Amino acid sequence: AAGVIQSPRHLIKEKRETATLKCYPIPRHDTVYWYQQGPGQDPQFLISFYEKMQSDKGSIPDRFSAQQFSDYHSELNMSSLELGDSALYFCASSQGTGSGYGYTFGSGTRLTVV
Amino acid sequence: AQRVTQPEKLLSVFKGAPVELKCNYSYSGSPELFWYVQYSRQRLQLLLRHISRESIKGFTADLNKGETSFHLKKPFAQEEDSAMYYCALRRYGGSQGNLIFGKGTKLSVKP
Numbered sequence A: 001a002a003g004v005i006q007s008p009r010h011l012i013k014e015k016r017e018t019a020t021l022k023c024y025p026i027p028r029h030d031t032v033y034w035y036q037q038g039p040g041q042d043p044q045f046l047i048s049f050y051e052k053m054q055s056d057k058g059s060i061p062d063r064f065s066a067q068q069f070s071d072y073h074s075e076l077n078m079s080s081l082e083l084g085d086s087a088l089y090f091c092a093s094s095q096g097t098g099s100g101y102g103y104t105f106g107s108g109t110r111l112t113v114v
Numbered sequence B: 001a002q003r004v005t006q007p008e009k010l011l012s013v014f015k016g017a018p019v020e021l022k023c024n025y026s027y028s029g030s031p032e033l034f035w036y037v038q039y040s041r042q043r044l045q046l047l048l049r050h051i052s053r054e055s056i057k058g059f060t061a062d063l064n065k066g067e068t069s070f071h072l073k074k075p076f077a078q079e080e081d082s083a084m085y086y087c088a089l090r091r092y093g094g095s096q097g098n099l100i101f102g103k104g105t106k107l108s109v110k111p
Helices: none
Strands: A005-007 A010-013 A019-024 A031-037 A044-050 A053-057 A064-068 A074-078 A087-094 A109-113 B003-005 B010-014 B019-021 B024-026 B032-038 B045-049 B072-074 B083-090 B099-101 B105-110
Touching: A005 A087, A010 A019, A019 A087, A019 A109, A031 A074, A044 A064, A044 A074, A044 B099, A074 A087, B003 B083, B003 B099, B010 B019, B019 B105
Parallel strands: A010 A109, B010 B105
Antiparallel strands: A005 A019, A019 A074, A031 A044, A031 A087, A044 A053, A064 A074, A087 A109, B003 B024, B019 B072, B032 B045, B032 B083, B083 B099, B083 B105
């Protein structure tokens, strides 16, 4: 079965550079969530989209932005990268946002800022 | 405020021993609770949802609203159960369906 696809798997950037992470949800899933997991940390919710509109916002820095496109894939844009942005970035998708709709997580993009 | 607490950062048991990973939550409404497992920094995989009351890989969890707990249990641990386990709470209502995770418990099952 198709899963949530994230690209790239690994990314190395220098400080102050920009990065774009992509997430392709499971077909017919209309909701995308982004999470950041620092080394040895629990996943922290960044932002979510439902039907191409931002549905909720968590601890996403102002340097980051995201959007969901007409084909429901989502991109997380990160600018002025800092060493502390090094983390595993997960995307999850679901069909709807209400109770009973399960999440499926992607394998994540490991971002290293040097 | 919504919060998930996993009091144990590390739990080490021998193969065949019973396991209980604790999870307590605070939530003002009716919560939806999950357990996720993460092997060696791989993707988060759903292990259990309280609303489905199922048993996956021998694990069970019961939501105790009186104690606001959702402890994960397995009667006989296996070495392949070694992983990070995250308890998560979902707040829903309107368009907010994101998960709030606990800090995680690392389970180490020794031979």
